[in-house]
Amino acid sequence: CAAMMQGQTSDWKIAGPCTFHRVVLKNASPHHYMKVHLELEDNSNRLSAVELKHFIIAGLKNLHGEVGAALNFDVLKYDEGSLTALLRVHSSGLVKLWSSLTLLGSYQNQSCAFRVLQVSPFLLALTGNSRELQLH
Amino acid sequence: MQDLSRCPRNLLVCERSSFQNEKNRVSAQVEQMHFNYKVSLLLPDCSSAPSHLDETLKSFNSFYLIKKLPIYKLLNENFLRSAIYNGSVYGLSHQTRIDEDNCVSLMPNGILTLSLDKDSFELLGFEGKPSRFNHRRCSRFVVTVNLTDSCMAPGRRNYLRLLEGLKSRLPLQTDFLLSHHPGGGASLHPLLSCCDWSEHQPEVKFRSLTNVSFPVPESCDPHSFLQWLGAVESGVSGENSSNSFLSSLICPEPKTQTNCALSACVSGMLLPQDIQRLIGQLRSADGTHSKHVGVGLVCDSPVSQESPGAGPVLGGADSSRFRGQPRVLGRERAWISSRRRELLQPADVPRPHLPPSLGCRRTRCLPTVMPLTHQNQEN
Numbered sequence: 360c361a362a363m364m365q366g367q368t369s370d371w372k373i374a375g376p377c378t379f380h381r382v383v384l385k386n387a388s389p390h391h392y393m394k395v396h397l398e399l400e401d402n403s404n405r406l407s408a409v410e411l412k413h414f415i416i417a418g419l420k421n422l423h424g425e426v427g428a429a430l431n432f433d434v435l436k437y438d439e440g441s442l443t444a445l446l447r448v449h450s451s452g453l454v455k456l457w458s459s460l461t462l463l464g465s466y467q468n469q470s471c472a473f474r475v476l477q478v479s480p481f482l483l484a485l486t487g488n489s490r491e492l493q494l495h
Numbered sequence: 496m497q498d499l500s501r502c503p504r505n506l507l508v509c510e511r512s513s514f515q516n517e518k519n520r521v522s523a524q525v526e527q528m529h530f531n532y533k534v535s536l537l538l539p540d541c542s543s544a545p546s547h548l549d550e551t552l553k554s555f556n557s558f559y560l561i562k563k564l565p566i567y568k569l570l571n572e573n574f575l576r577s578a579i580y581n582g583s584v585y586g587l588s589h590q591t592r593i594d595e596d597n598c599v600s601l602m603p604n605g606i607l608t609l610s611l612d613k614d615s616f617e618l619l620g621f622e623g624k625p626s627r628f629n630h631r632r633c634s635r636f637v638v639t640v641n642l643t644d645s646c647m648a649p650g651r652r653n654y655l656r657l658l659e660g661l662k663s664r665l666p667l668q669t670d671f672l673l674s675h676h677p678g679g680g681a682s683l684h685p686l687l688s689c690c691d692w693s694e695h696q697p698e699v700k701f702r703s704l705t706n707v708s709f710p711v712p713e714s715c716d717p718h719s720f721l722q723w724l725g726a727v728e729s730g731v732s733g734e735n736s737s738n739s740f741l742s743s744l745i746c747p748e749p750k751t752q753t754n755c756a757l758s759a760c761v762s763g764m765l766l767p768q769d770i771q772r773l774i775g776q777l778r779s780a781d782g783t784h785s786k787h788v789g790v791g792l793v794c795d796s797p798v799s800q801e802s803p804g805a806g807p808v809l810g811g812a813d814s815s816r817f818r819g820q821p822r823v824l825g826r827e828r829a830w831i832s833s834r835r836r837e838l839l840q841p842a843d844v845p846r847p848h849l850p851p852s853l854g855c856r857r858t859r860c861l862p863t864v865m866p867l868t869h870q871n872q873e874n
Contacts, residue, residue, distance in 0.1 A: 378512065378516075379510070379511075379512035379516045379518040379519065380510070380512065381508070381509065381510045381511075382508070382509045382510075382717065383506070383507075383508050383509075384507040384508075384509070384717065384718070385504075385505075385506055386504055386505055386506075387505075387507065387718065388505050388507065388718055389718060390718075390722070391502060392725075408741055409741065412740065412741060433741065433742040434741045434742055435726070435729075435742050435744055436729060436730065436731045445729065445731065447742070447744065451500035451502065452500070453502045453503075454499045454500070454501065454502065455499055480502075480505040480507075481507075481721050481722075481725060482721070482722050482724075482725025482726060482729065482731075483724055483725035483728060483789060484725070484791075485725065485729060486533075486725060486728040486729045486789075486791075487532060487533040487535075487760075487762065487791040488794070489532035489533075489791070489792075489793040489794050489795065490590075490592070490794065490795065492532065492589075492762065492763070494560050494693070494695055
């Protein structure tokens with residue numbers, strides 16, 4: 360299946376610009392992207408991007424052990440003001456990362472929770488959310 | 496134990512051709528996208544929007560928000576005559592979530608779709624079918640009514656039954672977004688005149704970018720290309736080293752560097768006709784670099800959820816050549832779910848309104864029990 364997908368994508372690259380070329384990629388997305396928001400009991404508390412990543416790695420280690428702690432994921436973007444982050448993870452690690460975020464319940468002895476706002480195999484899909492359309 | 500390395504199914508369909516190619520489906524796909532939330536543009540080597548493009552972006556049709564619209568008013572005879580029979584009406588319930596609330600949509604071909612939870616569906620008492628979105632647990636139902644059909648003409652039995660259901664048994668009320676092409680507000684007057692409404696213009700935003708790396712589309716696989724486009728749109732830096740602690744995202748190679756680029760986006764309730772006009776403008780514009788257009792769909796639309804259509808991303812190297820990559824914005828699950836449906840057998844989907852299938856009525860053939868004889872015992 361992987362070889363077939365490789366073949367399809369290489370066909371895609373060499374196809375001439377004027378011919379019609381269609382490629383269907385099924386379950387081929389290498390990464391998944393998550394938009395998450397951290398809710399803290401004390402709103403005045405702020406984390407830097409590095410602290411946030413450390414915190415998530417600690418959660419992965421608690422739930423999945425050393426193998427979980429070695430999971431590769433990226434903090435693509437982080438807004439300290441709103442405590443909202445864009446994460447990228449290999450598709451095979453999505454369930455482990457998501458479950459760790461769900462079970463992370465305290466940060467420095469204060470209650471906290473991760474809200475998963477959007478999940479998609481396409482980063483472009485996280486650039487807009489129709490539920491945020493506010494009309495006054 | 497479930498395999499932890501499995502992830503939700505996903506599907507990406509990529510098409511590349513000239514606009515002149517007879518197999519090109521860009522126009523047909525855009526026409527099918529009835530409820531669009533966002534259109535984003537990426538123009539390389541551009542520090543400010545060209546005047547003709549700026550004009551097009553700002554001339555997108557306005558839309559109306561009706562507060563607490565009783566849904567039965569969509570069946571108003573005058574409204575049917577002035578708007579639905581004479582043009583394209585786009586209507587969608589606002590601030591309702593497809594997985595929690597009752598959602599309503601009105602499509603330009605006159606089809607009214609109600610996505611209802613089980614209790615509301617039973618109260619309404621009108622024919623519907625189980626939602627395809629969640630096929631494992633039959634908790635939602637979809638009622639689809641063609642208002643232009645002769646059996647739904649005012650005064651006919653079906654019309655009166657639906658009107659009665661929405662008036663007395665299930666008095667649905669929701670904030671409602673409405674737009675009309677080509678008539679606009681005048682055609683919607685019979686409905687607007689009896690409700691609390693406000694008119695809204697789609698919001699246009701521009702963002703100037705500096706030192707942007709562009710991958711060469713012909714030598715880049717679709718997923719990497721979409722990732723790069725998403726990174727630029729969401730302001731994620733692509734200049735990372737492979738050993739960076741926070742992120743290792745980089746622009747795909749080979750790449751070209753431009754000093755400036757312009758990102759523009761329009762958001763609101765956008766009509767497909769406006770998007771077609773914008774694509775036409777981009778095709779006629781001069782330029783040597785790729786231009787990219789992305790369309791985001793409303794994620795809580797009952798129509799998007801039930802049909803396998805998807806919003807495209809378009810990119811092109813010159814005025815007559817674009818690359819189309821259908822993509823999904825905010826509703827991947829619907830796309831995946833509708834594809835998964837094809838793998839199911841008809842008997843897997845509950846249909847409470849239909850008599851049980853022949854397969855269910857078939858009597859089971861039990862194996863015949865042979866009397867145990869002395870010869871069998873020996874064998």
